[in-house]
Amino acid sequence: MFRALGPQHWWPGGTRFEVIVGAILTQNTRWTNVERAIHNLRQQKLLSPAAMARVSPARLARLIRSSGYFRQKARKLKAFVRFLGDVHHGSLTKMFRTPTTILRQQLLSVHGIGPETADSILLYAGKHPVFVVDAYTRRILERHNLANGKESYDELRALFQRSLPPSAALFNEYHALIVHTGKDFCRAHAPLCEACALRPFLPPPPEVTA
DNA sequence: GCCCAGGTGGGTA
DNA sequence: TACCCACATGGG
Numbered sequence: 001m002f003r004a005l006g007p008q009h010w011w012p013g014g015t016r017f018e019v020i021v022g023a024i025l026t027q028n029t030r031w032t033n034v035e036r037a038i039h040n041l042r043q044q045k046l047l048s049p050a051a052m053a054r055v056s057p058a059r060l061a062r063l064i065r066s067s068g069y070f071r072q073k074a075r076k077l078k079a080f081v082r083f084l085g086d087v088h089h090g091s092l093t094k095m096f097r098t099p100t101t102i103l104r105q106q107l108l109s110v111h112g113i114g115p116e117t118a119d120s121i122l123l124y125a126g127k128h129p130v131f132v133v134d135a136y137t138r139r140i141l142e143r144h145n146l147a148n149g150k151e152s153y154d155e156l157r158a159l160f161q162r163s164l165p166p167s168a169a170l171f172n173e174y175h176a177l178i179v180h181t182g183k184d185f186c187r188a189h190a191p192l193c194e195a196c197a198l199r200p201f202l203p204p205p206p207e208v209t210a
Numbered sequence: 211g212c213c214c215a216g217g218t219g220g221g222t223a
Numbered sequence: 224t225a226c227c228c229a230c231a232t233g234g235g
Binding site for chain 3: 028029030032033036065066067068069070071072073
Binding site: 010022023026027028029030031033034068069072076111112113114115116117120132134135136175176178179180 | 214215216217218219
């Protein structure tokens with residue numbers, strides 16, 4: 001994938017806080033919709049933990065409207081900056097100095113941060129070597145008979161982390177490439193994929209209803 | 211019009 | 224534990 005598609009440059013320019021905001025806003029949402037919301041927040045100078053802690057939930061929701069679920073996500077952003085203030089004195093530097101497994105547990109306790117968002121924050125904002133699993137990762141593994149669909153998120157994450165060197169740069173690129181190819185991973189890049197080259201793409205069987 | 215997107219939390223059995 | 228469902232905008 002890397003040879004064919006090159007580096008994906010995920011979250012190269014933004015601040016750590018911007019990456020975290022993006023990770024929350026992009027939940028089940030296209031990145032293009034998130035970009036407008038980020039743009040609004042930057043324009044209003046709200047892309048800092050302190051500023052976001054002060055803004056009203058209603059105004060925050062209005063500014064991030066384009067990213068969908070805007071009331072829920074405003075609440076989630078507020079929950080994160082409150083956590084950051086309460087537990088890490090408002091400092092991302094202090095937060096990311098926390099050992100990976102402990103910080104992961106802390107993040108999972110914050111409203112609106114589930115496993116994928118926690119790992120995206122750890123990896124893309126904090127450069128902690130955790131592998132981010134998403135719906136595409138699961139589909140690709142199932143298609144290649146490396147998973148059966150019953151595994152938990154953490155089991156799939158463990159599969160990658162025990163099979164690869166613990167490199168944040170590698171995990172960054174790998175997850176980004178999986179998301180970039182998305183649902184068309186196998187079809188669009190069949191020449192890269194031995195399993196798919198040998199076995200033409202088949203749509204999933206229709207649901208059988210009782 | 212319909213489907214889907216870089217999920218998560220709350221409710222019910 | 225294992226499903227359901229709400230959350231909501233914007234692009235193909």
